[in-house]
Amino acid sequence: MSLLVVGSVAFDSVKTPFGEVDEILGGSATYFSTAASYFTDVNLVAVVGEDFPAQHVNFLKSRGVNTEGLERQPGKTFRWKGEYGYQLNEANTLETHLNVFETFKPAIPASYKDSDGVFLANIDPALQLDVLKQVNSPKIIACDTMNFWISGKREALINTLKHVDILIINDGEARQLAEESNLVKAANVIRSYGPKHIIIKRGEYGALMFNSQSIFAAPAYPLENVFDPTGAGDSFAGGFMGYLLNTKNFSETSMRQAVIFGSVMASFVVEDFSLNRMKALDYKEIKQRYMEFKQLTHFEEPGEIFKQ
Amino acid sequence: MSLLVVGSVAFDSVKTPFGEVDEILGGSATYFSTAASYFTDVNLVAVVGEDFPAQHVNFLKSRGVNTEGLERQPGKTFRWKGEYGYQLNEANTLETHLNVFETFKPAIPASYKDSDGVFLANIDPALQLDVLKQVNSPKIIACDTMNFWISGKREALINTLKHVDILIINDGEARQLAEESNLVKAANVIRSYGPKHIIIKRGEYGALMFNSQSIFAAPAYPLENVFDPTGAGDSFAGGFMGYLLNTKNFSETSMRQAVIFGSVMASFVVEDFSLNRMKALDYKEIKQRYMEFKQLTHFEEPGEIFKQ
Numbered sequence: 001m002s003l004l005v006v007g008s009v010a011f012d013s014v015k016t017p018f019g020e021v022d023e024i025l026g027g028s029a030t031y032f033s034t035a036a037s038y039f040t041d042v043n044l045v046a047v048v049g050e051d052f053p054a055q056h057v058n059f060l061k062s063r064g065v066n067t068e069g070l071e072r073q074p075g076k077t078f079r080w081k082g083e084y085g086y087q088l089n090e091a092n093t094l095e096t097h098l099n100v101f102e103t104f105k106p107a108i109p110a111s112y113k114d115s116d117g118v119f120l121a122n123i124d125p126a127l128q129l130d131v132l133k134q135v136n137s138p139k140i141i142a143c144d145t146m147n148f149w150i151s152g153k154r155e156a157l158i159n160t161l162k163h164v165d166i167l168i169i170n171d172g173e174a175r176q177l178a179e180e181s182n183l184v185k186a187a188n189v190i191r192s193y194g195p196k197h198i199i200i201k202r203g204e205y206g207a208l209m210f211n212s213q214s215i216f217a218a219p220a221y222p223l224e225n226v227f228d229p230t231g232a233g234d235s236f237a238g239g240f241m242g243y244l245l246n247t248k249n250f251s252e253t254s255m256r257q258a259v260i261f262g263s264v265m266a267s268f269v270v271e272d273f274s275l276n277r278m279k280a281l282d283y284k285e286i287k288q289r290y291m292e293f294k295q296l297t298h299f300e301e302p303g304e305i306f307k308q
Numbered sequence: 309m310s311l312l313v314v315g316s317v318a319f320d321s322v323k324t325p326f327g328e329v330d331e332i333l334g335g336s337a338t339y340f341s342t343a344a345s346y347f348t349d350v351n352l353v354a355v356v357g358e359d360f361p362a363q364h365v366n367f368l369k370s371r372g373v374n375t376e377g378l379e380r381q382p383g384k385t386f387r388w389k390g391e392y393g394y395q396l397n398e399a400n401t402l403e404t405h406l407n408v409f410e411t412f413k414p415a416i417p418a419s420y421k422d423s424d425g426v427f428l429a430n431i432d433p434a435l436q437l438d439v440l441k442q443v444n445s446p447k448i449i450a451c452d453t454m455n456f457w458i459s460g461k462r463e464a465l466i467n468t469l470k471h472v473d474i475l476i477i478n479d480g481e482a483r484q485l486a487e488e489s490n491l492v493k494a495a496n497v498i499r500s501y502g503p504k505h506i507i508i509k510r511g512e513y514g515a516l517m518f519n520s521q522s523i524f525a526a527p528a529y530p531l532e533n534v535f536d537p538t539g540a541g542d543s544f545a546g547g548f549m550g551y552l553l554n555t556k557n558f559s560e561t562s563m564r565q566a567v568i569f570g571s572v573m574a575s576f577v578v579e580d581f582s583l584n585r586m587k588a589l590d591y592k593e594i595k596q597r598y599m600e601f602k603q604l605t606h607f608e609e610p611g612e613i614f615k616q
Binding site: 039087184202205208217218219223225243246247253259261287295299300303305 | 394395514522527530532533534565595602603610
């Protein structure tokens with residue numbers, strides 16, 4: 001099955017306590033596509049400037065990502081600069097230059113219109129809705145958003161959410177969107193906006209998935225060396241959606257497995273800058289880390305307990 | 309099997325966004341004993357003042373807690389006053405009156421000396437060590453501590469830890485004790501001080517247990533109504549140690565189950581002020597919530613995955 005992603009391709013400059021890199025390949029659609037490419041066919045829609053090197057396009061192609069929808073516009077590629085402290089939980093943005101991304105109007109190529117799944121990465125909710133108008137009844141639609149749109153374009157966002165099956169956001173955003181500090185209640189509020197499934201990412205604390213039937217809690221993989229958290233959320237979404245499209249079924253069982261595959265991909269990406277670690281992955285390692293999540297969370301039912 | 313706990317019995321005054329109570333029963337040893345009493349025999353050592361009402365002692369007795377070691381001293385009982393904001397993750401201490409607790413010198417009654425397990429709640433590490441000198445080779449020893457002792461009595465604490473099997477602390481304390489921000493590394497450092505097992509409590513994010521072989525991640529139960537988090541950590545420790553003593557074995561399997569029972573007891577205690585919710589518990593509810601943790605964390609192994 002094929003998976004359409006619409007989002008950003010960018011150059012990131014990142015400083016962490018463990019190192020510093022300049023203008024490396026980044027962007028939500030880049031991380032998402034690469035992670036998802038291990039599981040399913042990916043149709044990428046994004047925009048880059050004249051300065052975007054063929055080597056990066058070739059990398060995406062080498063992962064089997066369809067780059068027909070990767071527009072090239074006059075001007076420069078989106079650039080982001082940020083740094084992380086020792087806690088590594090939140091980036092401090094130093095510079096944002098939207099460049100060609102500022103006037104991005106996603107145009108879905110004809111060959112993408114029958115994509116089975118759609119992931120709307122964090123872009124203007126009005127553009128997200130516009131993407132949905134251009135595709136022919138995908139089987140599953142997920143989206144991300146951020147504080148900027150929640151506060152600045154709330155109405156457009158609520159309107160987009162009516163058409164979305166799965167919302168994947170972080171805990172702060174969930175609280176802000178629902179105007180509710182308790183996450184269980186917040187997920188209920190957000191479900192009333194449309195999405196049947198809410199996945200709340202909590203960084204080093206893992207993820208929670210809520211639907212009308214149940215809650216699923218997945219830990220993050222406890223890593224000894226977290227090098228750079230940039231892209232973890234989008235890699236999570238890529239692994240999650242990629243696996244769902246791979247299994248061709250969206251049952252609770254598949255969704256839970258997909259959350260784990262998302263967590264697996266996120267756990268790899270933070271081990272190095274940019275896509276360096278994910279680039280070098282093979283399926284055996286992915287499966288092995290999945291089984292490590294199984295071990296990490298396993299506990300037996302108790303026997304009969306009575307006070308001695 | 310019997311479980312000795314040494315800690316505080318106190319009157320708490322607590323304000324949360326959901327209500328306010330004055331001078332209710334609290335203290336680390338109280339929460340611990342009550343939680344553990346559902347699983348095993350508890351021998352309590354603590355001190356109260358002349359103002360401590362018989363009704364509270366009778367409550368502990370009604371839970372089967374042995375109160376022979378509950379000293380009564382001239383003066384007032386330990387009082388703590390604190391408040392929580394909407395995030396409910398950290399108490400803001402408004403007042404602490406140690407009163408009779410200030411000169412507490414735990415004396416272990418002869419009938420307690422053969423206790424099979426010992427839990428040293430958060431008291432001066434020198435007193436914790438003194439307790440260990442008074443008991444006859446317990447099968448398992450766990451302890452808690454806090455930032456105050458980590459910074460103020462570091463040497464004494466490290467000395468106590470040499471004799472401890474299981475350290476149960478929160479994430480901030482683990483980082484402070486190990487002087488290391490990464491929790492996996494911090495747990496390794498702390499294990500080098502003596503304890504073979506490190507349990508790191510992360511409040512609403514659950515708990516991690518580390519030993520030389522493996523890491524276990526348990527979520528917190530996602531509650532729609534968290535009323536008052538006071539006592540959650542000590543109730544966790546009580547459920548954990550109580551279950552371990554109940555099973556009479558300290559295998560990895562039992563330890564993991566014990567972490568879940570700890571999480572179960574903590575999830576109940578925060579549903580109301582003081583011990584109100586825990587008082588009303590029956591074993592069926594405890595077992596049911598344990599099974600809800602199973603459901604909360606369950607996911608299947610994936611089938612064969614190949615890119616379509």
